[in-house]
Amino acid sequence: MSHRPGFLAGLANAFAAFGRGLVWMAEANPRFKELEKLQRMTDEELAARGLRREKLVEHVFRNAACI
Numbered sequence: 402m403s404h405r406p407g408f409l410a411g412l413a414n415a416f417a418a419f420g421r422g423l424v425w426m427a428e429a430n431p432r433f434k435e436l437e438k439l440q441r442m443t444d445e446e447l448a449a450r451g452l453r454r455e456k457l458v459e460h461v462f463r464n465a466a467c468i
Contacts, residue, residue, distance in 0.1 A: 436461045 427433055439447065439457050447453065452460055 432461050 436457060439452065439461065440454075444454060447457075
């Protein structure tokens with residue numbers, strides 16, 4: 402059975418669009434925005450808040466439900 406190149410390209414485009422949608426949803430999440438804000442801080446600024454850079458993800462997503 403042979404597949405048309407157009408079909409495979411269309412299928413690849415659909416998966417790529419789906420992936421871009423997932424990235425967009427993640428980046429629109431307020432937790433992600435908070436993580437970006439914290440990552441822009443210096444280590445000294447984080448320490449003043451009682452945070453360490455290696456624990457930022459854990460801190461920001463601490464109350465998030467796991468899937």
